[in-house]
Amino acid sequence: MTVNGTFERVCVLGLGYIGLPTSAALAARGFTIHGVEVNPEVVETINAGRTHIVEPELDLLVRAAVESGRLRAHAEPAQADVFMICVPTPINDDKTANLDYVWSATRQLAGHLRKGNLVLLESTSPACTTERVAEIIKEETGLSTGDVFVAHAPERVLPGRILREVIENDRIVGGVDEASTEAAATFYEKFVSGRILRTTARTAELAKLVENSFRDVNIAFANELSIVCDQLEIDVWELIGLANRHPRVDILTPGPGVGGHCLAVDPWFIVELAPEKARVIRTAREVNEAKPHWVVDRVLRKAERFKSPSIACLGLSYKPDVDDLRESPALEIARMLGASGVGEVWAVDPFVSEAPEGVTLRSLEEGVDAADIVLLLVGHRAFQRMPKQWLREKVVFDVCGLFRNHEVD
Ligand code: SAJ
Numbered sequence: 001m002t003v004n005g006t007f008e009r010v011c012v013l014g015l016g017y018i019g020l021p022t023s024a025a026l027a028a029r030g031f032t033i034h035g036v037e038v039n040p041e042v043v044e045t046i047n048a049g050r051t052h053i054v055e056p057e058l059d060l061l062v063r064a065a066v067e068s069g070r071l072r073a074h075a076e077p078a079q080a081d082v083f084m085i086c087v088p089t090p091i092n093d094d095k096t097a098n099l100d101y102v103w104s105a106t107r108q109l110a111g112h113l114r115k116g117n118l119v120l121l122e123s124t125s126p127a128c129t130t131e132r133v134a135e136i137i138k139e140e141t142g143l144s145t146g147d148v149f150v151a152h153a154p155e156r157v158l159p160g161r162i163l164r165e166v167i168e169n170d171r172i173v174g175g176v177d178e179a180s181t182e183a184a185a186t187f188y189e190k191f192v193s194g195r196i197l198r199t200t201a202r203t204a205e206l207a208k209l210v211e212n213s214f215r216d217v218n219i220a221f222a223n224e225l226s227i228v229c230d231q232l233e234i235d236v237w238e239l240i241g242l243a244n245r246h247p248r249v250d251i252l253t254p255g256p257g258v259g260g261h262c263l264a265v266d267p268w269f270i271v272e273l274a275p276e277k278a279r280v281i282r283t284a285r286e287v288n289e290a291k292p293h294w295v296v297d298r299v300l301r302k303a304e305r306f307k308s309p310s311i312a313c314l315g316l317s318y319k320p321d322v323d324d325l326r327e328s329p330a331l332e333i334a335r336m337l338g339a340s341g342v343g344e345v346w347a348v349d350p351f352v353s354e355a356p357e358g359v360t361l362r363s364l365e366e367g368v369d370a371a372d373i374v375l376l377l378v379g380h381r382a383f384q385r386m387p388k389q390w391l392r393e394k395v396v397f398d399v400c401g402l403f404r405n406h407e408v409d
Pocket residue numbers: 124155156157158159211212215219252253254255256257258259260261262263318319320
């Protein structure tokens with residue numbers, strides 16, 4: 001079987017953090033995109049040339065794509081040359097992967113598949129998911145590998161830099177057979193300027209999980225060091241700065257914990273596949289998940305000297321200079337402190353305009369001024385620019401190293 005046509009018409013299932021920027025970037029390069037989204041409000045927003053997610057320059061690109069007629073959102077898939085699955089793969093309460101959206105997207109697209117089509121799974125998935133996608137397609141349509149191409153090409157873009165990285169990053173593509181790998185590589189070569197790295201579907205799946213686990217394990221090391229240093233009354237930022245002068249040491253930055261929808265989730269997909277073997281990966285997750293609780297304990301101890309302390313939590317998002325609150329340890333800390341009844345607790349975050357449940361918001365100046373204890377949770381640039389004299393009379397707990405220069409010259 002040969003690759004069908006030029007892969008010009010692309011049906012993207014899931015117009016979220018990955019699907020929408022990818023669609024807009026593809027449309028800008030001349031592809032025609034039939035976007036599929038279950039949320040009717042999102043369909044309406046996109047078709048009006050607007051976006052429902054905050055990402056630099058995405059609004060301009062989406063508007064241009066819609067106005068040029070190259071991008072349109074719909075509730076249902078349609079015939080296309082390429083089908084791209086970009087749906088969420090969340091985690092269940094028992095830390096197993098929830099692949100329901102992948103299975104339902106596969107069944108949805110199966111009704112529109114023809115011989116020679118390419119089906120790509122971009123969603124982060126545990127090993128063997130792409131093979132299962134191919135099986136479902138066979139069950140639903142009778143088309144097997146050999147009739148259609150099925151491959152995994154994990155997204156690896158960093159929120160805040162998605163539009164650049166979706167084009168410039170190297171791309172791993174792994175098919176359920178060699179022809180599928182080749183077909184996927186041919187498609188990505190049309191718009192990716194990074195290298196296309198060919199492998200099997202299973203290896204591609206694990207590669208993505210391993211990248212995020214590698215980072216999670218390394219952040220766990222830094223977070224553990226911060227707790228050890230606190231006990232030993234050693235400045236962890238100075239320590240890391242010194243150790244990092246070694247040519248082969250590069251310790252990451254401790255913080256309130258690890259958030260976002262990737263690092264806090266993906267390592268569990270490896271643990272699920274090999275629960276007895278993935279010991280470091282599991283422990284790293286446990287260390288990072290415990291960090292917000294440790295921060296809260298330390299704050300409560302610092303609060304003991306006040307009769308009725310007021311506490312300002314600076315930062316709510318999962319990392320600096322984004323508005324994303326998913327799995328945010330800073331938000332978890334603000335909520336836990338608020339619920340503890342220790343005193344009055346409020347949060348400050350220039351990226352968050354609507355107070356999340358269980359949190360009171362204040363402006364930076366007012367929030368710091370009225371507080372006895374100031375908790376530095378997220379290193380937003382706006383906080384770094386804050387005059388240091390605002391903090392002079394306060395008990396300051398710098399969890400994210402806001403004012404610390406980690407480099408030692
Ligand atoms: N963090 C630290 N210390 C550090 C670095 C990060 O505490 O030294 C924390 C952040 O504050 C945040 C969390 O880790 O809470 C994750 O932030 P991040 O910037 O490391 O990563 P994400 O989740 O925004 O994006 C990651 C990226 N993966 C890697 O860098 C290996 C990105 O390339 C992936 O595409 C993305 O996950 C994804 O979608 O999987």
